């Protein structure tokens with residue numbers, strides 16, 4: 443064996459000094475929490491009330507239930523958590539948001555359900571000593587998808603967002619959003635061409651206001667909104683397609699051509715029929731295969747205005 447002469451390095455402490463670390467300076471400020479000044483809690487006229495203050499871009503594991511397979515999964519949530527503060531209140535106590543998030547996560551993952559979020563928001567409002575709280579959490583939701591002919595499974599995902607709010611006077615509000623992908627085939631191209639038709643990957647975004655009729659034991663809004671997007675598309679998106687699957691998907695798209703206008707209207711009709719939806723916004727944005735730009739359409743509708 444060849445002997446290698448290794449360098450003799452200075453100790454880690456000596457190395458840090460070599461690269462500029464210095465001895466601690468004189469410490470004059472208190473180190474005990476009880477003796478520290480508490481700027482956040484200063485009360486004075488600070489000119490304006492603040493609508494939302496808190497923390498954003500908090501990544502944290504979450505546990506979700508699903509109407510599709512897998513029925514339970516752990517995924518990553520991106521949280522924004524805020525409350526308002528009054529004009530005479532200097533600042534919020536930011537550590538309390540993440541402190542409570544950890545407490546509710548049982549050392550593992552925050553269980554995201556409507557009922558758990560209600561408890562959490564009420565608790566957070568009390569802990570912050572404020573009158574309201576807003577929480578938004580966005581996460582990739584995974585679901586199994588099988589090839590239409592082969593039945594071969596793979597994992598798809600859509601991005602889901604829950605925007606929850608609580609205030610002591612008006613109670614709870616839940617908006618939920620699902621952003622999913624679909625296939626669309628251009629009706630115009632099909633109509634005018636001797637053969638073929640160009641197609642697109644479409645991104646459908648559906649945001650709805652849940653009403654009291656939403657029962658999370660009986661329904662899963664993620665699965666329902668995904669179905670509203672996919673069942674009205676030219677075809678669904680699949681992770682695994684063998685040739686018989688590809689033939690089916692291609693022919694199905696040709697038999698169901700859709701403009702972006704068709705998609706938003708058809709999805710709107712499904713949302714209109716969902717009892718637990720009060721208000722909705724649906725957009726469709728297609729990545730065109732014959733342009734560098736996208737095609738886009740949007741509908742916002744409030745069913746309560748029909749009454």
Ligand SMILES: Nc1nc2c(ncn2[C@@H]2O[C@H](COP(=O)(O)OP(=O)(O)OP(=O)(O)O)[C@@H](O)[C@H]2O)c(=O)[nH]1
Nearest residue numbers: 475480482483495532533534535536537538539541
């Ligand atoms: N309000 C406010 N806090 C900030 C800001 N930037 C950082 N901080 C946070 O201030 C926090 C510490 O303050 P608090 O959470 O009020 O800590 P504390 O007063 O010891 O906590 P309590 O015992 O709950 O009252 C740290 O978590 C920092 O992240 C800011 O712009 N505004």
